[in-house]
Amino acid sequence: MAQASKLMASSHSGVHFISGLNHQRRPSLADLPKSSLKPVKSNSKISPYTVLENSSATFRRCSVVKHIKFLGRGCSNLPIRDPHFSASAKSLERGEGGQPVPSSWIEAIFPEQARPYAYLVRLDKPAGTFLFAWPCMWSLAFTANAGTLPDLKMLAFFFLVSFMSRNIACNINDYFDKDFDSQVERTKGRPLASGAIAGFQALLFLAIQLLLGYGVLFAVNKLSRLLWVSSLPWIFTYPLMKRITYWPQAYLGLTISWGAAYSWAAVKGSLDPTIVFPLVLAFFFWTLGFDTIYAHQDKEDDVKVGIKSTALLFGDSTKLWISGFAAASIASLALTGFNANIGWPFYGLLAAASGHLAWQIWDVDLSNPADCSRKFVSNIWFGAIVFGAILCGRLFS
Structure with missing residues (x-):
């Protein structure tokens, strides 16, 4: 190391080819006649004649430097480091081995400080937004007159309201459950549980x-x-x-169906x-079904931490x-x-929607968390079929 220090100090350029195996002094640029220096073709923007003024910064950035490659190419042969996850990545739910599972579009679009908030409201998991929106979409479809479609502006508006309502629900849910979430494998990487926010x-x-949600609703009566x-x-x-009853899924059903x-x-x-009211009841019972399937993902961890659910009941x-x-x-x-005096196509498509629910119940593996998750997400399509049934029934009323 002392020999290397002398070599570094011997040249006003401060840059030498340093070999870990050969400590003999090599000529520096100062020892060579200027006439012998010839330009070297390089894609680097750094001239081979100039001194790298930021060489010390380069050394600081590289924890272990085996050698610095000449001709302005920068550091090479550096040790490969483990991937570095930003603070926002701590908010990701964990995959196998407890490693964060990245959501690329959030990482690509949001600045680092905003990413935990995007994960907090589950922007990377839109299924919940659709499940909040379907009671609104169904209800608006029923408001259409015979032979017509519902107001498209109203559909878009209440999809936005549903999006905001779901975000609020995720936010308050994670705030109350942060201590529980930190003990559950699937949720221990959420922003509050992991300490990202x-x-x-x-x-x-x-x-x-x-405030934004209430302000938006001034557009309606x-x-x-x-x-x-x-x-x-x-x-x-x-x-x-979840702390006081085995029926939190019923409470959630009332919450969402009020849309x-x-x-x-x-x-x-x-x-x-x-x-x-029959429409609210329909969504209430549907929520009891799909959220019970969802709860089966965490039933083992829920027993450990003392959370109740219909899955355990x-x-x-x-x-x-x-069923x-x-x-x-x-x-x-x-x-x-x-x-609502709806047309006959409604009942035909409602039968198709019934088949979708029957498939879910028959096929779901309640001991497989990944399959429970897939069946839960597939309820988006049940909601879409029912929505299509109402639209067709109104058009053919």
């Missing part, structure tokens, strides 16, 4: 979302706005239900109980229970269509 930051972000606000206590207290009420009120200015009888919920959901949808 602090509790105060999450609450401040929540307050901003609430007062009844719709009040009905949306009335759903917030359910959203805020849902995470606490059918405030979206209907935005168009009609009042509620028609013969249509809205039903156990080996789960498929029998969710009953599916039948009740389809029956409630059929009653809604009958009360």
Whole structure:
């Protein structure tokens, strides 16, 4: 090392070819006549004649330097480091071996400081937004007159409202559950559980979302706005239900299905109980089914940390229970269509939607968390089939 230091100090350029095997002094650029220096073709923007003024910075950046390659090529033969994950990557849910599973589009689009908030509201997992939106979409489809389609602007508007409502729900859920999430393998990498963001930051972000959500709803009538606000206590207290009852999925069903009420009120200015309430009931039973499947992903960890769910309550009888919920959901949808005087195509497509639920229940492997996740996400298509059924029924009324 002393020999190497002398070599470094002997040249005003400060750059030499250093070999770990040969410590003999090699001539520096200062020892050579200028006439003997010939330009060397290089793609580097650094001239081979000039001194790298930032050579010390290069040494600082490289923890172990075996040699510095001449002709302005920079560092080579450096040891390969393990991938470096930013603070936002700590918010990712964990894959096999406990390593963060990156979500490339969030990493590519959002600045590093914003990424934990994107993961907090599950922007990388849009299935939840669709499940929040379907009761609104179904209800708006029923508001259409015979032979017409619903207002497309209203559909887009309430999809935005559903997106914001779901974000608020994820935010408050993770705030209350951060200590539990840190003990569950699937969720221990979430932003609050992993410490990527602090509790105060999450609450401040929540307050901003609430103000934006209420502000957006000034575009609709007062009844719709009040009905949306009335759903917030359910959203805020849902995470606490996991601690006191084995039926938190029922509470979630009431929370999400209320979208059918405030979206209907935005168009009609009042509620028609013969249509809205059976529709709310249909979504309530559907939620009981798909969220029970979802809860089977974490049942082993839930037992350890003391969280309750219908997955634990039903156990080996789960498929029998969710079959009953599916039948009740389809029956409630059929009653809604009958009360709304909808056309015959609705019932044909409703039968197809029933087949989708039957496939889910028959095929799901409740002991396989990955399969439970896939079946949960597939409910997006059940919602789409029912939405298409209502649209076709209205067009052919």
